[in-house]
Amino acid sequence: MSPLQPLNKSARLAILCYVGISAIVFLLMMIVGLVMRASQAQLIGVPPQFFYQLMTAHGGSMIVTSGLAASAVLWYFLRRYTNLYTPILWINLGLFLTGVVLILGSIFIGGFAGAWTFLFPLPSHGLGIWSTGAATAFIVGLLLIGVGFLIFYLEVARAILKEYGSIPKALGWPQLFKNSSDTMPPATIVAGTMVFIVNILGILAGAVVLVLILINLYVPRFEVDPLLTKNLTYFFGHVFINATIYQAVIAVYELLPQYTGRTWKVNKVFLAAWTASSLMVMAVYPHHLMMDFAMPSWMAISAQIFSYANGIPLIIVTAWGALTIVHRSGIKWDAASLLLMIAIFGWSAGVIPAIIDATVAVNKVMHNTLWVPGHFHFYLLTGLVAMLLGFMIYMINGDDQSAPINPNKPIDVKPMTAADTSAIWVYTLGSIGFSMMFLISGTASVPRRWAEHFPEWIVYSQVATVFGSFIVLAMLILVIKIVIRLPKARTL
Amino acid sequence: MIERIFWIFCALAYSLFAINTNFEASMINNVLIAYTLLIYCGWKLGSSFDIEQHWLNKLSNYKGIAGVLIASFTLAFWMIPNWMELAASNTQIQLIKHFSMFTLVGLPLGLSWSQSNFVIRGFVKIELLSMLLRLGWIYLISPTRLCNIYSLSEQALLGKALLSLAVALTLYYLYPLFVDQNDRAKKLTPGL
Amino acid sequence: MIHENVLLLSLVLMAGVLFAFVYVFIHSTKLEQDYASIAKNSYSKRDKLFGFIIIAGVLIAIGTTRGLPYGPHNANAKQIDVIGKQWYWEISDTTATVNQPIIFNVGSADVNHGLGIYDKDLRLLTQVQAMPDYTNKLAYTFKEAGEYKLMCMEYCGLVHHSMISTFTVNDEG
Ligand code: HEM
Ligand SMILES: [Cu+2]
Ligand SMILES: [Cu+2]
Numbered sequence: 001m002s003p004l005q006p007l008n009k010s011a012r013l014a015i016l017c018y019v020g021i022s023a024i025v026f027l028l029m030m031i032v033g034l035v036m037r038a039s040q041a042q043l044i045g046v047p048p049q050f051f052y053q054l055m056t057a058h059g060g061s062m063i064v065t066s067g068l069a070a071s072a073v074l075w076y077f078l079r080r081y082t083n084l085y086t087p088i089l090w091i092n093l094g095l096f097l098t099g100v101v102l103i104l105g106s107i108f109i110g111g112f113a114g115a116w117t118f119l120f121p122l123p124s125h126g127l128g129i130w131s132t133g134a135a136t137a138f139i140v141g142l143l144l145i146g147v148g149f150l151i152f153y154l155e156v157a158r159a160i161l162k163e164y165g166s167i168p169k170a171l172g173w174p175q176l177f178k179n180s181s182d183t184m185p186p187a188t189i190v191a192g193t194m195v196f197i198v199n200i201l202g203i204l205a206g207a208v209v210l211v212l213i214l215i216n217l218y219v220p221r222f223e224v225d226p227l228l229t230k231n232l233t234y235f236f237g238h239v240f241i242n243a244t245i246y247q248a249v250i251a252v253y254e255l256l257p258q259y260t261g262r263t264w265k266v267n268k269v270f271l272a273a274w275t276a277s278s279l280m281v282m283a284v285y286p287h288h289l290m291m292d293f294a295m296p297s298w299m300a301i302s303a304q305i306f307s308y309a310n311g312i313p314l315i316i317v318t319a320w321g322a323l324t325i326v327h328r329s330g331i332k333w334d335a336a337s338l339l340l341m342i343a344i345f346g347w348s349a350g351v352i353p354a355i356i357d358a359t360v361a362v363n364k365v366m367h368n369t370l371w372v373p374g375h376f377h378f379y380l381l382t383g384l385v386a387m388l389l390g391f392m393i394y395m396i397n398g399d400d401q402s403a404p405i406n407p408n409k410p411i412d413v414k415p416m417t418a419a420d421t422s423a424i425w426v427y428t429l430g431s432i433g434f435s436m437m438f439l440i441s442g443t444a445s446v447p448r449r450w451a452e453h454f455p456e457w458i459v460y461s462q463v464a465t466v467f468g469s470f471i472v473l474a475m476l477i478l479v480i481k482i483v484i485r486l487p488k489a490r491t492l
Numbered sequence: 493m494i495e496r497i498f499w500i501f502c503a504l505a506y507s508l509f510a511i512n513t514n515f516e517a518s519m520i521n522n523v524l525i526a527y528t529l530l531i532y533c534g535w536k537l538g539s540s541f542d543i544e545q546h547w548l549n550k551l552s553n554y555k556g557i558a559g560v561l562i563a564s565f566t567l568a569f570w571m572i573p574n575w576m577e578l579a580a581s582n583t584q585i586q587l588i589k590h591f592s593m594f595t596l597v598g599l600p601l602g603l604s605w606s607q608s609n610f611v612i613r614g615f616v617k618i619e620l621l622s623m624l625l626r627l628g629w630i631y632l633i634s635p636t637r638l639c640n641i642y643s644l645s646e647q648a649l650l651g652k653a654l655l656s657l658a659v660a661l662t663l664y665y666l667y668p669l670f671v672d673q674n675d676r677a678k679k680l681t682p683g684l
Numbered sequence: 685m686i687h688e689n690v691l692l693l694s695l696v697l698m699a700g701v702l703f704a705f706v707y708v709f710i711h712s713t714k715l716e717q718d719y720a721s722i723a724k725n726s727y728s729k730r731d732k733l734f735g736f737i738i739i740a741g742v743l744i745a746i747g748t749t750r751g752l753p754y755g756p757h758n759a760n761a762k763q764i765d766v767i768g769k770q771w772y773w774e775i776s777d778t779t780a781t782v783n784q785p786i787i788f789n790v791g792s793a794d795v796n797h798g799l800g801i802y803d804k805d806l807r808l809l810t811q812v813q814a815m816p817d818y819t820n821k822l823a824y825t826f827k828e829a830g831e832y833k834l835m836c837m838e839y840c841g842l843v844h845h846s847m848i849s850t851f852t853v854n855d856e857g
Pocket of ligand 3 (some may be wrong): 777797798836841843847849
């Protein structure tokens, strides 16, 4: 591989915008989440209507912002292997911001509170609380964001295909299936390929439903099948949020070898795992529809089996690989590497309650209880966001000259300050505790998306609020540090 | 020159034919044959011009983006049953429809396609697929007639046809991505 | 009860993952130059784990996909129609007797709702989605007399959390 060229000015600026914007939005939306939990705990009074607006804003912004931050990780590392066309980063950002403004406007001006999953036909049933116009703004906002990401992943596809020729080569199929002795494609390429495939298909599904809902808003005689929309909506939602983790994990593959001075070899198991994940991440979405008895039952069964299987590549390849590379490596932990390692733990541990809930018999009593936000907050807070924070801190911690040119050479670590150390551990414990309280609430059958809870349930929310404040506090420290140091971020 | 006249002639001939017969009384003929034919003629006409270096093109049609957008919006417009219905009952509107398929969909695509790149083409393809899926779906499941002049069974048939077309096109678009570009004399995926 | 068992199983497995991470973390700062042998050792353990997971997964999948709630249903069961509306339940009959098989025919007049049956201790016994244009058949047999609650399990708008009805189960005879 040729030595790294510095990021061009425009690309660096764009990446830093992605980092800065997503760090700040994460923080703000965590505060919104805390307000929701505190209101469920009856510590503060939030009228139900406003609660559901906050819920829509929190869910929607968190999902798309995760997408934004994760795409920065993908781009940042992918450019080491391919030639990416910088203006795409700006187009995506422009569409993203326009979309977010529309969405927030629809929620806080138009009163839209249809939840980020916009389940048909709820958007057209605002019953006077939100108008067709507000629903339109929300849908158009999501569409614009979708268009931006579509262009982004098309560019990723173009760049990878140009370098590697075809999807099979980029996924390493010749090495995997034909015993080809060509050098293995790097992990970043494999992950990038998987992500562009599933995300382009996911966005296609999203674009189909969103426009149909939009048409139906104005011309109700164009009828839409609610069950089919549900399928497409969850396909899109599931794929998109999972793909964020598959992008963020690139930072782990790229950086842990640098921190430990060991190599993370791409081998057949790795390739097989990623190919399998590409297929399974698209096949498991019906686990959101297990309580829709009108669905063919083979779909529920296959969703259960694929959901079980989907966890294996993660545990066997990524988690085990990370543990192996770190074990007795003499690593000197710094804030970035520590967060990345915690994130792998959060991801692996968080999928466990997810997989268990993908069992039909369990889903019967856990579906749409707080068990569900429980498992996804676990792997999004302790997993995804920790991973993204690790990447962000890596970006701000390097100074230009000393940044390693050779990706396999050990990195120079920045010692952690007391503030770093405490913020990271408070964040970790806070997020584990917060998600555990959701899981425990789910065990007690507390339904999700309820603005007001029964008195019996309030204690869970109260404890959760305490954990939530820890998260927000720690996040505040980390985000301030990141934003302040952004201008001095690495140039490579 | 001859070639250009030929394509204009084809479009005109078709239009005259359709106005004087009942050909477009069938939804399938209307959408699958009429649209495709007119767009194809316009495309051929457009691609016979080499405008890439023309200042006007450089100014207004960067990488063919404007042309591609005009074409998508026009096409989407004529897929809406209300307008199809109107065109079926009124010869003037029918003529406008033919004219815009030729000059606002086919022609701009022909002028722009060769200038566009992988990302823009990919975008158009995804947009086309999603349009086919949406319409096919609406036509297929609607329990009432969306156009009064067409029968319900024909509407469902068109729905199935559009969905099948979407599936076929998906495979057609995906195939080259699975075949190594370097192993082939002809580049299957231009614009990389 | 299944609820606690699910939590317990999750906690045990998550604790296992945590243990692995803590173990490695504690040993991470010591340096062992011979990475090849660490890797070899680790990957042979991994293959064993892989085999174990596959076997356990297959057994669990077989065990848990029997007796799915999707039917076919008992034709002699008592039929109760439940229609979700923003924001109340329209129920054809709000009583049943203990041990009487019941089929709830669940639908919706407007948006997606979810029918969750809660016992007096606020424990979710079973549920099904309620959606427009479809009828979902939920079979359930109450084992205990008493007051039950039907609550909405799918976000359906601003009064979602108050979409609650009561259902009475009487003793036999
Ligand atoms: C301090 C951190 C956070 C707090 C306090 C928090 C709190 C909450 C609360 C109270 C809910 C509503 C639960 C319910 O009753 O259904 C919720 C939902 C949700 N949260 Fe968070 N959250 C946090 C972080 C995150 C992060 C980091 C993400 C994603 C990256 C995220 C994504 C979501 C999503 C997608 C929903 C579902 C919204 C819906 O049901 O429509 N949250 N969160
Ligand atoms: Cu409801
Ligand atoms: Cu509800």
